[in-house]
Amino acid sequence: MFETILYGFTIGAVLYLFSIGLSLTFGTMHIINFAHALVYTLGVYSFIGFRDALSLGFVPAMLIAVVAMVPLAWAIERFVIRRLYGERLDYAIIATYALLLIGTDLIKVVFGTLPQSINVPIHVSVNVAGVGISLYRIIIVLVAVLIFLGLRQFFRKTVVGQIVVAALEDNEGVRCLGINISTYFSIVFVIGSALAIIGGILYAPISTAEPYMGMHILLLAFSVVIVGGMGSLTGTFYASFALGMLMALVGRFWAGGANAAVFLTMALVIIYRHTIKPRLHRR
Amino acid sequence: MCTGGGGLAVIEVRDVSMGYNQALVLHDICLKVKQGEQVFIVGRNGAGKTSLLKTLAGLLKPHSGTVTFDGHDITGMPAEKVARRGLHFVAQDKVVFSSLSVRNNIALAAHAMKIDIDSAIRKAVEIYPKLEEFMELNAGNLSGGQREILLIGRAMIGDPKLLLIDEPTEGLAAKVIDDIFRILTSIKGTTSTIIVEQNLSVVTSLADRIYVMKEGKIIKEFDNKHACIEAAELEVYL
Numbered sequence: 340m341f342e343t344i345l346y347g348f349t350i351g352a353v354l355y356l357f358s359i360g361l362s363l364t365f366g367t368m369h370i371i372n373f374a375h376a377l378v379y380t381l382g383v384y385s386f387i388g389f390r391d392a393l394s395l396g397f398v399p400a401m402l403i404a405v406v407a408m409v410p411l412a413w414a415i416e417r418f419v420i421r422r423l424y425g426e427r428l429d430y431a432i433i434a435t436y437a438l439l440l441i442g443t444d445l446i447k448v449v450f451g452t453l454p455q456s457i458n459v460p461i462h463v464s465v466n467v468a469g470v471g472i473s474l475y476r477i478i479i480v481l482v483a484v485l486i487f488l489g490l491r492q493f494f495r496k497t498v499v500g501q502i503v504v505a506a507l508e509d510n511e512g513v514r515c516l517g518i519n520i521s522t523y524f525s526i527v528f529v530i531g532s533a534l535a536i537i538g539g540i541l542y543a544p545i546s547t548a549e550p551y552m553g554m555h556i557l558l559l560a561f562s563v564v565i566v567g568g569m570g571s572l573t574g575t576f577y578a579s580f581a582l583g584m585l586m587a588l589v590g591r592f593w594a595g596g597a598n599a600a601v602f603l604t605m606a607l608v609i610i611y612r613h614t615i616k617p618r619l620h621r622r
Numbered sequence: 623m624c625t626g627g628g629g630l631a632v633i634e635v636r637d638v639s640m641g642y643n644q645a646l647v648l649h650d651i652c653l654k655v656k657q658g659e660q661v662f663i664v665g666r667n668g669a670g671k672t673s674l675l676k677t678l679a680g681l682l683k684p685h686s687g688t689v690t691f692d693g694h695d696i697t698g699m700p701a702e703k704v705a706r707r708g709l710h711f712v713a714q715d716k717v718v719f720s721s722l723s724v725r726n727n728i729a730l731a732a733h734a735m736k737i738d739i740d741s742a743i744r745k746a747v748e749i750y751p752k753l754e755e756f757m758e759l760n761a762g763n764l765s766g767g768q769r770e771i772l773l774i775g776r777a778m779i780g781d782p783k784l785l786l787i788d789e790p791t792e793g794l795a796a797k798v799i800d801d802i803f804r805i806l807t808s809i810k811g812t813t814s815t816i817i818v819e820q821n822l823s824v825v826t827s828l829a830d831r832i833y834v835m836k837e838g839k840i841i842k843e844f845d846n847k848h849a850c851i852e853a854a855e856l857e858v859y860l
Binding site: 498501502504505508509511512513514515516517518519520 | 680701710711718729
């Protein structure tokens, strides 16, 4: 059971690292960005590429992969996403989904379709109450928590962060102050992409790297964003861990039901927010 | 034919039409606001008053016509550029940046206008001294009236050449309306303003000129320099 709980935390941590970018993109730009999954997948493959080509260790290869992907993330925002500001939601879905499909096919051409396993960089177990738990998984959770705390400080204390928080609440209000929000959206987009790549690379040793890995997590991340509240920084954090834990617990007793439990929760939250909550407020 | 009389215009709107997709909501709007003038727009709901202010502020793009502000053509210019030129807009919904403190709400305006935070705060407090008490409070905890005052104070940072305010007294208690009335009185003559307002006693007391809008058009203009217009005269248009 202890392992199941830790697994839940690990899934939650990876979901958080992936979802935060998705949530911020939707909250600030009102764009549903399917291409987020492409950046996540490409990040993992570039990690493998740098690690093998330069014979690097896990952390240096990860840092180089993140830095290498920043121009790609910036280019997606600058040349695709920015053109979709203020457009209908379905345009953004079609454009970013097309980008995801094209990118996934390119990955298949370059790296092949076979899953690639990545060795866990730390093989140490920590003994807690007689149960050996993987230190690597604990580190993944700690990285997510530290990033959450760091982001919270960033959004509270820095001008860039405060502008993003303000834009989440009142996009037009920020523009009417004379602030060009697209510059700040680019920063947010790149930060979100970098965090997704970190999440992907940290998760890859536990799972495998394969061309569709981004698509698999994308649907779960949409559930996180909806349950946590679109654009909610804290909500995304708690929803990630709650749904990660739900997946782990349901998966322990019924492996096939883990994803279904997440989507069912999302459906219940939508029903509550749009049907039950307004009725309760009217009373 | 654009009206508004002679004198140096801060803003001149000529034949502006604007719509959402195919449906036009503004038809050939012409208006002019002179230096230091306080101009009010009245009209029924759906007359196009908010759409007009949003078009002038750069939040909506006109289909045709021109907007000349401070001698420059700003037609279709994005809101952030319009604001940096000195045309500030206070929206109707009283939405402040609720998770930021009052101080940080003002600080963002100071950052945008490239002025230091302390002088921005002094400016906001000068407009409404009570604001100092709320400085460290989350703006989300303010009442509707306090939010409106914060929004006006925030918009005054950087000394705008023209201030657009949409329904400043809407839904507010009489006491707060008095506060807003005092603020509008204090900026009258120094900052040019266009105010959309339904409270006719406020309109007739403060307006230099009044435009009446109906179905996306300006149908009437009143000169009120000597406060000679009675609320009853305007009531028929609401």
